[in-house]
Amino acid sequence: MADYEDNDDESRLFLDAVKDARPLKPSRLDQHPLPTPKPKPVPRQLLRDERQALADSLSDGYIPAHELESGEELLYLRDGHSPDILSKLRRGHWVVQAAIDLHGLVSDEARMYVAEFLAHCKKRGIRCVRIIHGKGLSSRNREPVLKHKLRNWLMQKDEVIAYAQARPQEGGSGAVIVLLKA
Template structure:
């Protein structure tokens, strides 16, 4: 009588008796071996991060603001920044100057070079548009730290804001909000 208990020294297939082995061979005789050495479970790969798309979007924001843009219909009076997009009531500008809208977001451009400021303003306005922010303050400074003591960013900002479709109007901030070193901007409602 044969002992069917496995012996530690025997390989596992030596413990199966001969009839079981023949039955197994008969059952799998038409089977074909798999081509793959190893079958991996399907694990969905994370979606790739579209680095080029992100770079393109950022560049589009930068390109959307040109330093050379000068509209024929700006409402500048001396050094004060004033602008109202065509088709809007002049009351909007006077309400903006009086502080009718609450400032919901603000950025400060102090210490930035022109290219950094342009990108920062473009990204800020884009984010405000997404969040439904209507009134913002942009502190551009008075130019006291610049080479010629002139407000370089103030003049650049004026042109950048006029190019943004979401900007309805802007006006120099009141003295307690930054005065001639800041501008209040009214954005379109979503």
């Protein structure tokens, strides 16, 4: 019972303390809430331009000044780099950090996919990648169309130091291992 009496005393004290108080006038903020912030604009044209620049960075008509090729095996080493890099790459010295598969893609799709993949790897600091291009068993004339195009595309990219045909357990003649700049 004593608890109820204490509450009554406290209520009376409170009411006595606020008897001369007047309610506040409503402020402008109460009447009109703040507008929600507008979302940041999406630079659609910039994104389209960057995508087109990626597509334009790889050409099917590129004819390399020189390349190392032994039969059907793909080998390439950019000028100014040690031949040891190529032998280490062929032996699997570097760990493959990322890979893509071009199976089922037409040439233009594959070119864009490779360009975007290499740009992504460059941003993430990835050094060694595998690109599976296929052996061409499903294509017309049973020849690897993307294999030869990929060779030219990779030579056009400054971030590519070297590439070599993958070892048999990594895809053999249907894949290439690429070493990128740090």
